[in-house]
Amino acid sequence: MSKIIIEFKDVYKSFNGLPVHSGINLSIVEGEIMSLLGGSGSGKSVLLKELIGLIRPDKGDIMVFGRNVTQMKEGELIRLREHVGLLFQGAALFDSLTVSENIAYPLREHLQLTENEIRKRVAEKLQLVGLEGIEAKMPAELSGGMKKRVGLARAIATEPDIILYDEPTTGLDPITAQRINELILELQRKLGVTTVVVTHDLHCVRTVSDRIAMLHEGKILTVGTWEELIASGIQMVKDFFRGTICD
Template sequence: MEQVPIIELKDVYKSFNSKKVHNGVSLSIRRGETITVLGGSGSGKSVLLKEITGLIKPDSGGVFIEGEDIVPMDEVELIRIRKKIGMLFQNAALFDSLTVAENIAFPLREHFKYTEKEIKEIVARNLELVGLPGIEDKFPSDLSGGMRKRVGLARAMAMNPKILLYDEPTTGLDPPNVKRINRLIKELQQRFGVTGVVITHDVASAFEISDRIGFLYKGKIVFVGTVEEAKNTDVKVLSDFIYGRLEE
């Protein structure tokens, strides 16, 4: 019997005013894989992540997390679903007025009943995981862009999620930090079995970290396949995008 997908979007439609963003999006994501969704600017990639977390409800269609349709759920029910999901935001979205430790501890205090000793241990363990031990007392303003991204990743992992959503994880980073983030994404998948959904323009990174590639074009997923299949695709809009021939 085939395993239930950990995430599934079924025939999802979403418009903002008169602009159709999703026009029948269907996508099935397997447990433990890393899938990257490519697409031009304004193609609705970030909206896809917000639909998966329940922050945006589609106009029609279903969004299933571990077989449960989250579209009809209210905010209280969604809290249970969101505990399964970690998110790395494009700009890391750290609170400037909080220390690194307080930033990582924030969702733990919001959603769990850990003691302060347990929280301190979780913070230290996750900073170690992202290669930044001992920076608990620093503030985001003390950190480089790459370090802020890694603290954001430590915060996402602190909740021990089954799913990690990455919104443009390498945008604005220099090549060494791009490599570092890509290595971390692969390590989290391999060590913890985390399912990763990545939204990016960075084709080279997508090829490095992904088990499969999806391509969002004119409101639909027009391609899903392995990295090799993506590189050799006869889907013209995808090959144009990959090789820099697509006007965004």
């Protein structure tokens, strides 16, 4: 039986009285790629922030590695985040730091490594994302796709057990987006990580997902493989896949 790594149990969250989550229930098992699909305002990115304790739900439990994130104090959350890599939607690189310094940042924050070990780790992660030898470049010198890949190198620098992707292909041309999709699959295979992808990009979903969770009106509408969702009789799912609901 597959081991559950992440579990949302009856999670509720509102902002200024407007409900975003109205009883989210979802289990994600070890080593799988789970995509969270839904329109704008469906609460996809909020789930990621709740998962690592950046936002607290109003009600419910979020279990990661068998521990309840909603009950963790800040010190415990910091230790949890050492095991989780996050690729932000816009890569979120520090403009004033070089590529090397950006990737080294979580290593210096969380791990006790020598400078030589940090340099080796940075070079290794850049090689994994296909960007060898750009350590000295500044973010302003990089294309959008390169920034995403540097952000991904930073996300995996601490060798996490979980990787979270927030809209990994947004704003990229089709060729670069496909490269990112391939990287998601490659890293999952090489590192054996549990992966959560937040996206509205159906090509990304079809390419990388083991399973897909569809969010609608604050709940998980359905969970299944690409083929299962395509064959679904649920009208909301049909509309989304036909592109009549836009993000």
